[in-house]
Amino acid sequence: xxxxxxxxxxxxxxxxxxxxxxxxxxxxxxxxxxxxxxxxxxxxxxxxxxxxxxxxxxxxxxxxxxxxxxxxxxxxxxxxxxxxxxxxxxxxxxxxxxxxxxxxxxxxxxxxxxxxxxxxxxxxxxxxxxxxxxxxxxxxxxxxxxxxxxxxxxxxxxxxxxxxxxxxxxxxxxxxxxxxxxxxxxxxxxxxxxxxxxxxxxxxxxxxxxxxxxxxxxxxxxxxxxxxxxxxxxxxxxxxxxxxxxxxxxxxxxxxxxxxxxxxxxxxxxxxxxxxxxxxxxxxx
Numbered sequence: 550x551x552x553x554x555x556x557x558x559x560x561x562x563x564x565x566x567x568x569x570x571x572x573x574x575x576x577x578x579x580x581x582x583x584x585x586x587x588x589x590x591x592x593x594x595x596x597x598x599x600x601x602x603x604x605x606x607x608x609x610x611x612x613x614x615x616x617x618x619x620x621x622x623x624x625x626x627x628x629x630x631x632x633x634x635x636x637x638x639x640x641x642x643x644x645x646x647x648x649x650x651x652x653x654x655x656x657x658x659x660x661x662x663x664x665x666x667x668x669x670x671x672x673x674x675x676x677x678x679x680x681x682x683x684x685x686x687x688x689x690x691x692x693x694x695x696x697x698x699x700x701x702x703x704x705x706x707x708x709x710x711x712x713x714x715x716x717x718x719x720x721x722x723x724x725x726x727x728x729x730x731x732x733x734x735x736x737x738x739x740x741x742x743x744x745x746x747x748x749x750x751x752x753x754x755x756x757x758x759x760x761x762x763x764x765x766x767x768x769x770x771x772x773x774x775x776x777x778x779x780x781x782x783x784x785x786x787x788x789x790x791x792x793x794x795x796x797x798x799x800x801x802x803x804x805x806x807x808x809x810x811x812x813x814x815x816x817x818x819x820x821x822x823x824x825x826x827x828x829x830x831x832x833x834x
Contacts, residue, residue, distance in 0.1 A: 550718050551709040556694045574691035575614075578684025582607060585680045597668060598676055606677060609662045613654030614646075621650010625786060648685065648763070649790040671749040678755040679735070679742045686731015693723035700725070700769050722770035729762040747805040756798030760791040767791075 559567045586603045590596065623631045625647055631637060659677065663670040692698045699711045700720025708718030737758045742751045767787045 551707060551721075553696050553709055553711045553721075555696065555712065558695050570694045571691040574687040574694075578687045579607060579611065581683045581687070582610070582677075582680045585683070586677075589676065589679070597666075597672070602662075602666060605662055605665075606659070606673075609658035610655050610677070613656070613658035614651040615654075617654015617657070618646035618648070618651030621647030621653065625650065625790065646688070648759075649787075649794075652794075669748055671752055674755075675742070675746070675748060675751040678751045679739045681755070682731055682735035682738060682759075685734070686727045689723050689727040689731060693721070693727070698723055698726075699771055701771050703769075719771070720769040722766060725769055726763075726766045729766050730759065734758050734762050749801055749805040753798045753801035753805065756794045756801065758798075760795035760798065763791045764788045764795075 556570065558569050558571065560570045560573055561568045583603065586598075586606070587600065590598055590600060590603065655677075656674070659673045660670050663673045666673075696711055696713060699714055700709075700722030702708075702717045703720050704718070705720070707721070709721045710716060710718055738751065738755055741754050764787075767785045770785070770787070772785045
């Protein structure tokens with residue numbers, strides 16, 4: 550049996566300022582987003598996506614993650630508590646961010662960015678989808694350091710006691726989620742996106758992959774207290790919110806592959822039609 554190390558949630562003090570591990574994990578997630586994005590742009594020189602656009606994606610994405618993630622946590626998980634303590638909604642540094650809320654926030658932000666650059670919305674989401682999973686994994690490490698979102702009681706040899714909860718060994722579900730939603734999910738979407746796909750296919754795979762991995766991890770995670778917890782049929786709030794993602798991903802994949810037309814390039818620009826042999830000869834004259 551293991552015991553949670555009870556990390557100090559503050560990584561370092563800079564004068565009166567406390568820098569928390571949770572915030573550092575978000576910074577790491579944003580740094581990984583930029584590094585992986587630059588790598589994708591380098592692999593597709595001359596494409597629709599540029600470094601300047603990537604910077605805009607990060608800015609829009611941060612707003613979507615923070616605002617959507619916090620509002621999602623408030624509305625989906627602990628609405629009653631925050632209704633009684635509305636000022637604590639602003640205490641983001643204490644934790645409490647919903648992926649599904651952040652996902653909706655980012656989707657909205659990317660729609661605005663696509664409109665700004667006059668690009669297909671799904672082409673933008675296809676580009677950013679492989680950049681996200683490692684950041685999600687970093688967030689789960691932050692959950693583990695904060696000793697939050699612990700697992701259900703278990704008798705497995707690696708069961709971990711969270712002293713601030715009780716004396717029962719529990720699944721270290723934060724680490725399960727790091728492995729599934731972070732590492733395995735990244736490998737799936739990154740490898741899938743390495744080859745040219747129809748516009749929307751990578752986004753569809755993202756929806757399916759996250760929904761499946763999150764739903765699997767939820768079987769080992771203690772349901773959240775407050776607004777919902779375990780719902781109908783023993784399915785948790787996280788699983789209910791993931792189910793529409795899986796359904797939407799399957800529908801999207803069926804839609805983008807509905808015709809045998811050749812897939813467009815990953816750049817977001819439509820492929821140029823091939824010139825005829827006659828036209829090519831005429832241009833050489």
